[in-house]
Amino acid sequence: DQQNEYFWKNINLVRDFLAENMPEVKMIEPEGTYLLWIDFSAWNMEQDDLMNAFAEAGVRLNSGTNYGECGKGYVRLNVATQTAVLKKGLECIKVARDITERRSKRYGNKTKNGE
Numbered sequence: 001d002q003q004n005e006y007f008w009k010n011i012n013l014v015r016d017f018l019a020e021n022m023p024e025v026k027m028i029e030p031e032g033t034y035l036l037w038i039d040f041s042a043w044n045m046e047q048d049d050l051m052n053a054f055a056e057a058g059v060r061l062n063s064g065t066n067y068g069e070c071g072k073g074y075v076r077l078n079v080a081t082q083t084a085v086l087k088k089g090l091e092c093i094k095v096a097r098d099i100t101e102r103r104s105k106r107y108g109n110k111t112k113n114g115e
Contacts, residue, residue, distance in 0.1 A: 005035045010079035010086050014038075017090045022097055034080040037064070041073030043100060050075070053100050059092035 014036060020023050024042035040050055047065050054061050054075070062078075064071025079086060 003079075005041065007079055008054075010034075010081070010083055013083065013086060014077065014079060014090065021094055023089075027082060033080060036076050036079060038077055039073060039097040040075060043097070045100060050101075054093065057092045057096035057106055059089045059096065091097045 011030060011034075015027055016070040018027055018038070025037040027043075030036055043050065045053070046075030047063055048063065050073075051061070051063050062076035064076065067076070077089075
């Protein structure tokens with residue numbers, strides 16, 4: 001149906017955006033839902049710092065830890081929105097990545113384990 005086609009268009013947009021702009025970030029392929037799980041664990045950040053970076057960049061995502069301890073490093077993204085809104089959100093995620101990279105360089109590339 002038309003609604004599912006629209007959702008899949010947005011899902012493909014997210015998949016392509018991540019592959020092109022931040023290949024270290026992995027999207028879990030959805031099964032019958034418009035809610036995507038995205039794995040940011042490669043950024044090696046504490047969950048609160050990750051969520052704060054997104055908020056600072058202007059995008060609000062659901063923290064994976066809202067759904068249990070196994071959600072660390074993950075966020076949930078709702079693609080049941082206008083494509084233009086989704087594109088803006090993805091650009092904000094890219095800004096968040098740039099913010100975290102700058103901070104990492106400024107603070108000596110410390111990871112969440114202090115290594």
